[in-house]
Amino acid sequence: MKIIGLSGGLSSPSRTKNLVTSIVNEIAGRASHQSVVIDIADIAKDLGQALSTVNLAPSLQYAYQQLEDADILVIGVPVYKASYPGLFKHFFDLIDPKLLEGKVAVIAATGGSDQHALVLEHQLRTLLNYLGIYSAPKTIFAKDTDFTNYQLNNPVIVERIDAVADQALWLARQHHAAPVDSISPHKAKEDDFEVPPLGLLSSYA
Numbered sequence: 001m002k003i004i005g006l007s008g009g010l011s012s013p014s015r016t017k018n019l020v021t022s023i024v025n026e027i028a029g030r031a032s033h034q035s036v037v038i039d040i041a042d043i044a045k046d047l048g049q050a051l052s053t054v055n056l057a058p059s060l061q062y063a064y065q066q067l068e069d070a071d072i073l074v075i076g077v078p079v080y081k082a083s084y085p086g087l088f089k090h091f092f093d094l095i096d097p098k099l100l101e102g103k104v105a106v107i108a109a110t111g112g113s114d115q116h117a118l119v120l121e122h123q124l125r126t127l128l129n130y131l132g133i134y135s136a137p138k139t140i141f142a143k144d145t146d147f148t149n150y151q152l153n154n155p156v157i158v159e160r161i162d163a164v165a166d167q168a169l170w171l172a173r174q175h176h177a178a179p180v181d182s183i184s185p186h187k188a189k190e191d192d193f194e195v196p197p198l199g200l201l202s203s204y205a
């Protein structure tokens, strides 16, 4: 499988990029999957000048191609003014809304405090829903104090990354086993699915 990360911030170094990379590495490391991390900060100038997908800069063509080839996407954003960054949204505004339909994603965010952690649920997950992307139920949110020198320092978040990696791989395997348009909830039997360790009842973390 191909695991592609997208870090949606504009700064370098970046906590968000570190978080996205940690999640990508956790998933990719489970079975020597291929992985790449795209950083909006690296393509910001080309992205800011792009008004359509006609004559896209090579950096943007590469980024979109990586996302299109992905089996699992890891999409992380820093919270800017109670939302995701404008250029991150512009990256998605340019694409055909069906380009990423049916893909599996993990969503993650960083913020100065946890006051805006629900950006994950009411903004990032809804954007992915609109694009037809299946996001893992568990999300990852990390505050600035969860990092030291831009590296994650909080073992609770590291543990959460382990759980979200299970969920993403489980979703991706279901997708590989049965293309989305062939899945009927009426035909599915309980025995057809290997139940992942979602931990929904055992923990509120």
Ligand SMILES: Cc1cc2nc3c(=O)[nH]c(=O)nc-3n(C[C@H](O)[C@H](O)[C@H](O)COP(=O)(O)O)c2cc1C
Pocket (backbone or CB within 6 Å): 009, 010, 011, 013, 014, 015, 016, 017, 078, 079, 080, 081, 082, 083, 110, 111, 112, 113, 114, 115, 116, 143, 144
């Ligand atoms: C322009 C800007 C706006 C921000 N707005 C918020 C905000 O509304 N809420 C919040 O919790 N953090 C906010 N922050 C803090 C960042 O989300 C936080 O420091 C994050 O970890 C930055 O990630 P990075 O290291 O990848 O840049 C803001 C930071 C910047 C630069």
